[in-house]
Amino acid sequence: MTAQIIDGKAFAASIREKVAGHVARLREDHGLKPGLAVVLVGEDPASQVYVRSKGKMTLEVAMASFEHRLPAETSEADLLALVETLNGDPEVHGILVQLPLPPHLNSDLVINAIDPAKDVDGFHISNVGLLGTGQKAMVPCTPLGCLMMLRAQLGSLSGLEAVVVGRSNIVGKPMAMLLLGDSCTVTMAHSRTRDLADVVRRADIVVVAVGRTEMVRGDWIKAGATVIDVGMNRVPGEGGKTRLVGDVDFESASARAGAITPVPGGVGPMTIACLLANTVTACCRANGIAEPEGLTV
Numbered sequence: 635m636t637a638q639i640i641d642g643k644a645f646a647a648s649i650r651e652k653v654a655g656h657v658a659r660l661r662e663d664h665g666l667k668p669g670l671a672v673v674l675v676g677e678d679p680a681s682q683v684y685v686r687s688k689g690k691m692t693l694e695v696a697m698a699s700f701e702h703r704l705p706a707e708t709s710e711a712d713l714l715a716l717v718e719t720l721n722g723d724p725e726v727h728g729i730l731v732q733l734p735l736p737p738h739l740n741s742d743l744v745i746n747a748i749d750p751a752k753d754v755d756g757f758h759i760s761n762v763g764l765l766g767t768g769q770k771a772m773v774p775c776t777p778l779g780c781l782m783m784l785r786a787q788l789g790s791l792s793g794l795e796a797v798v799v800g801r802s803n804i805v806g807k808p809m810a811m812l813l814l815g816d817s818c819t820v821t822m823a824h825s826r827t828r829d830l831a832d833v834v835r836r837a838d839i840v841v842v843a844v845g846r847t848e849m850v851r852g853d854w855i856k857a858g859a860t861v862i863d864v865g866m867n868r869v870p871g872e873g874g875k876t877r878l879v880g881d882v883d884f885e886s887a888s889a890r891a892g893a894i895t896p897v898p899g900g901v902g903p904m905t906i907a908c909l910l911a912n913t914v915t916a917c918c919r920a921n922g923i924a925e926p927e928g929l930t931v
Contacts, residue, residue: 852886
């Protein structure tokens with residue numbers, strides 16, 4: 635058996651195309667232009683690349699892009715004041731404060747200062763609670779992208795056994811909530827789970843977001859299972875360069891899985907696509923307009 639490769643780049647492109655269509659209809663039918671504000675504090679190189687990419691793709695789907703680049707020494711009071719201004723700006727429907735923040739800033743305090751209706755990252759404690767209790771929430775982008783790919787690959791997820799390896803607030807926990815919402819039987823596992831390989835072998839769906847290079851081996855995978863690898867780990871490559879690998883040993887796992895996401899080119903491209911989708915959803919909710927099908931849970 636050789637697994638089908640789930641092409642995240644192509645899937646993300648289709649999501650962006652849907653977003654662009656909804657943006658055009660919002661403009662034509664309601665005179666609205668969804669707006670995304672991104673706040674970057676400091677000079678973190680990876681964050682700068684990510685913010686540039688977000689800005690570029692926001693403009694490509696004809697949404698309004700607002701970038702606020704602040705020096706690393708920005709005070710907490712000044713950052714909170716900016717967030718409050720964006721909360722009150724009717725042209726801004728989504729607010730994203732790029733993490734990590736410099737160490738002198740309290741990330742939880744800043745994230746929870748964002749209006750939950752504009753929290754397109756889905757990290758505000760109100761959105762966490764709404765998702766956990768099965769209510770309408772802003773859903774974190776990476777788990778949302780994983781769910782979209784699983785639905786596209788498998789159709790109904792009802793009754794399937796899913797194992798989520800990793801318990802972070804950003805991916806693992808919300809992923810488990812989303813899978814429960816689609817009527818999966820969900821096991822939350824992590825690096826300290828006893829007999830982890832045996833737990834993973836039960837699963838029809840395996841989502842791995844544990845941050846350990848190629849930790850999940852092929853012989854852990856049930857034949858025909860669908861594997862979603864959220865890991866992004868840099869390892870030495872040829873010529874002194876580095877290369878990206880996931881949390882799953884792709885070569886051995888793809889020999890047993892029914893379908894699998896590669897790294898890179900799997901889950902990664904979906905994150906920004908879902909950020910754009912969340913911004914459109916936030917705009918619709920703010921204006922009492924029906925939410926776009928296929929872009930929300």
